[in-house]
Amino acid sequence: MDIIKINASLANAARYDILRWLKDPEKNFPPHKEVSGFGDGVCVSFIKDKSGLSQSTISHYLNMMENAQLVIATRIGKWTYYKRNEAMLAAYFKALQKDI
Amino acid sequence: MDIIKINASLANAARYDILRWLKDPEKNFPPHKEVSGFGDGVCVSFIKDKSGLSQSTISHYLNMMENAQLVIATRIGKWTYYKRNEAMLAAYFKALQKDI
DNA sequence: ACATCAAATCTATAAATATCGATATGTAAT
DNA sequence: ATTACATATCGATATTTATAGATTTGATGT
16 A cells, blocks of 8 residues: 555545545445446546546546555456546555554 | 645655654754753754754755644744644644545 | 547647756844 | 844746547447
């Protein structure tokens, strides 16, 4: 776990928002048409729509967050779904609490 | 409290270290000559020495951290002492826990 | 094979950050 | 007032980040 990298991931309002939105996909996103529920997370297009940022920017941000292990990506058909990595978030939180 | 600004402050290894060092000044810094103990924190020079970065960089970083309300500065004579803002750190932690 | 669509990658630019050396400011001692 | 010292600010440059449009890749359906 790279705490500095995680902090950098969370040092941008759009990315911070994404992580919050993913806590409650039912509340924050419309239902998917190709899969039922949000078990694998939320597709990139929905996150892009909600954020108002461009597709390339969101793809880039999600990649950064995946690299920091904050989220987990799952490709199904044409879509990539992103969900929170709760284990890493819990570990991060614990480490932060200890350090700070 | 600006969580994004705080996260940005903590997205740099030197600044993250400083905050950690300030948790235990007795352990991490030599004793001051002009004041007794670390009640008001640690002087800039000691932090600079320990970090290995230039005086201007450290002064800048401490200013950033003060701006994010992570630390509190106290000027005594020629020296400025910096200590952790424990109240803000606790509030930050609580907010982060809620958001994330 | 081809067209279509979602997402990823590439290219580019503007803005912010990291960091330093040089200079200025504030305080204390002479 | 002058000197000395600690810290702050200024000016500069290199690196990184933010963000978008264009292009490519991967998957599906025809």
